[in-house]
Amino acid sequence: MLSPDQILEALDPEQREVAQALTGPVCVLAGAGTGKTRAITHRIAYGVRTGVYVPTSVLAVTFTARAAGEMRTRLRELGVVGVQARTFHAAALKQLSYFWPKVIGGAPPRIMEHKSQAVAEAARRLGLEVDRVAVRDLATEVEWAKVSMITPEQYEQAALAIDRPAPVGFDHRSVARLLTSYEEVKEMRSVIDFEDVLLLLGGIFQEHPQVAREVRDQYRRFVVDEYQDVSPLQQFVLEQWLGERRELCVVGDPSQTIYSFTGATPYHLLSFAKKHREAQVIRLVRDYRSTPQIVALANGLLVSAPKKASFPVLELVSQRESGKQVTFAQYSDDAAEAASIAARIKRKLAGGTKAGDIAILYRTNAQSEAFENALSDAGVSYLVRGGDRFFARKDVRDTMILLRGAARGADPEVPLSQHVSGVLSSLGWSSTAPSGRGAARERWDALNALLNMAIELEQKFNSTLSDFIADLDDRARNQHAPAVDGVTLASLHAAKGLEWDVVFLAGLSEGLMPISLAETEEAVAEERRLLYVGITRAKLELELSYSQSRNGSARSPRSMSRFLKGIWPNTSAPHTQHGGKSRFLGRDIPMPGDLDEKLYAELVRWRDEQARIAEVTKSSVMPNAILQRVATLRPASIEQLLTVKSVGQDRASRWGEEILELVRGHMEKNFQ
Structure with missing residues (x-):
């Protein structure tokens, strides 16, 4: 078990400052790759080891199941058990499920997994014609209104006030009517959505003070990760948890605010020090993830913005040795871009780079198809992040059933990995991966990920088969999938919080980056931050690329993203209102194919x-x-x-x- 001094020894000076800031409001501004998860988990461990914290009194919340799972794993590695590390929704759902029978009576309403059916029915009740795309867009707008705590009666005025466009084909008044109809459909079906979990819990706290007291007696210290992405609804629940207390540590980076379309806002992070006058504000800028070349590019992207950001930009300082130069590539069309990237990935794999250490990132999910085809043609294993849920796969569910059966009579002297490989073999798995892509390879990748997870737990914690099953159950509840070996394909949004040795940032042309839907200055600024997130996913190697057309046709030419001018070789910063001179690949006059x-x-x-x-x-x-x-x-x-x-x-x-x-x-x- 680590001593308090040993916990601090593993940290740099700024991280150590975070770990020792055990009381009062604390705001940690942490840039990409600066070890924020390390800092806050060591803070919790240091608080427990020094006797300042009771483990069960700490609630750490974040935004993704993967991040919550990583936090739990790190705390366990530090010898700390009893701390709750969950997503906002998971923590709220657990409390709602516990208190609902006591204060409302009966079982809580069933939660809809998807809004689409209820939204479609609400539209039909109003006589609105909708297709699959319209239902998706309306469901997104329903979610935005609810996380922004905007009622149907307030929606029209609130949306117009911030110049938020209504979904295509609808006006704001129609959307407001749909919001009302949607709530009626849910009530008729006796179901709630994920946003209702937070709304209902917050309402119970307000209407039943004894519930608020019980929770506040249980949880006395709070940590909120990715605080730049908190929504008004999540902030409302956090304030109910806190009451009048001040034991709150928030961690975030305003330069990584990329979810405002869902209602997330950096306002609470940026105003934290003003709201909490006595707050300690600590900045983490030592980047341990990326080489100096990649960090310089990321810093340059933010600095080259036409207008200064309305918040302090954290200028990162790489702590790694100098690496390869960032490369840039221009292609004739999308197919050529995908084929070239696939060919280079194949060479890297032949040179010893692991497939799981490589990623191709792009702006929209629709762009993945070209890369899937190119990688398949090259015989390269890949996985699309954001696809089917890992624990919903039939082969994974079947494996978990067999593992439970095997645990009943398992010999405790037999290593965990041997138990698991035996079960997998009974399902047809072998140590040799099938050739090519397709369902057989995807199945093998999923089962092999389970074995790798077992091996890791065995090596780190000497886990038994029962421990492994309990860990799988916890991961399934929180949708924290194990890593599957293969080149990752992911949208920039889906890549948030992840990292790879080698990253290909593809499709960086105007209309895709920034996306054509970004019509306001704020929206374009968020697109710049999204590209920043993509750049900072790379640890050792990074390539940026774009194609000059979708399919080689001169009738639909593309130009490089405006964000790349100034960081692409032989270009300088784009024309700005501050007197900068616009240049196009070294020319003063835009040539055919350049955006004027x-x-x-x-x-x-x-x-x-x-x-x-x-x-x-x-x-x-x-x-x-x-x-x-x-x-x-x-x-x-x-x-x-x-x-x-x-x-x-x-x-x-x-x-x-x-x-x-x-x-x-x-x-x-x-x-x-």
């Missing part, structure tokens, strides 16, 4: 004025993505304008001549 940023800015001003005059949303006149394509192609005729993707005959008829006149005027003025 000055023209784009003129088109945006024209579009905004048209929307104001017509009293409609900007995107209904012309989305940013179309304006970017126009500023790239720079059409000289209606025929050329119609080749721009999504312009269409209606827009061309209504605004075509105005657009062409604007383009001609710009070309004459700037490039005579």
Whole structure:
């Protein structure tokens, strides 16, 4: 068992400061790769070892089951048991399930796993025509309203106040009516959604003071990880847990705020020191994850933003030795990009790099297909993060049933890994992976992940088969899947909190990064932060790439993301209002295939004025993505304008001549 001094010895000076800040409000601003999980778990362990903390009085909450599981594992490695480390929803659900029968009576309502069916029924009750995409968009809007604690009556005014567009095909008033209908459908079905778990628990605390006292007597100290992503609803529940007490430690990085579309806000992190005047604020900037080359690129991305961030940017300092230079690649089309990346990954695997240490990251889930095909053609094993849940797989469920049976008569002298490999062999698993991809390989990868997990537990904790089953049950409850060997394919959002030795950041073109839906300054700033998250996932090697078209057609040209100008070789920072000079791959004049940023800015001003005059949303006149394509192609005729993707005959008829006149005027003025 580690002594208090041994716990502190494992930390750097700033991490040690966190560990020793045991009382009062504490705010830890922790940059990517700076060891925040290490700092807060050692803080808890140090508090327990010094006798300041009773383990069962500590509740640590975070946002993902994986992060909560990692926290529990690290605490166990430090010899600390009894601390609760859960997601917000898991902690709230446990308390709601316990108190509901006592204060409400009967069993708690059943929780819907998905909103889609209830949303579709609510729309039908209102006579709204919806398809699968519309249901998905409306479900997202329902979730945003609820985590923002906005009632159906408040929705229309609240959304308009922040210029939040309604889902495509609907207006704000219709969405407000749907919110009401959705609640009626749930009540009719006697079900609740995940947001209701938090709302109901908070309501019980307010209406039943004895419940609040009981929980507050149990949990006296709180740690909140990823605090930049807390929603108003989660903050509300946290305040109910705390009451008037001040024993709260929050950890976060405003530069990694990437979930505002779900209602998350960095406001509570940024205002923490003002709200808690006596708070200790500690900054972690020593980056242990990435090489100096990768860290410099990440810092440069934030520094090159046209406008200063409204919060302090943590400038990271790499603690690793100098590594390989970041590489940049441009491809003719998506297929060429995917094939080239797959070929280089295959060479890296042949050179000894493990598949699990490599990732391909992209902006949208739809981009994964090209990489799946290319990796399959190359015979490279991969897994798509965010796909089917690991513990929902039939082969995993069957394995767990057999393991429980084997545990009844298991010889305690037989090593855990031997027990598990025996059960897996009875299911047809062998130590040699099947060739190629497909269902057989996916099944083998899943079963092999279970064996690797058993081997790790055996080596770290000398775990028995019963211990292993208990750990699997806990992981299944919290959806904390073990690592499956294979190259990871993931969207940038899904990659948050993860890291790999080698990362390929692909598809970095305008319209994808930033995504075309990002139409406000705030939305574009969040897209920049999303790219920052992607860059900081890489430990040793990083490549950034984009393709000049989707399928090689000159009719739909792409240009590199505006975020890359200034960090891509031979480019400088894009034109800004601060007097910077726009350059395009070393040229002052944009060439065919380059986004003309000055023209784009003129088109945006024209579009905004048209929307104001017509009293409609900007995107209904012309989305940013179309304006970017126009500023790239720079059409000289209606025929050329119609080749721009999504312009269409209606827009061309209504605004075509105005657009062409604007383009001609710009070309004459700037490039005579």
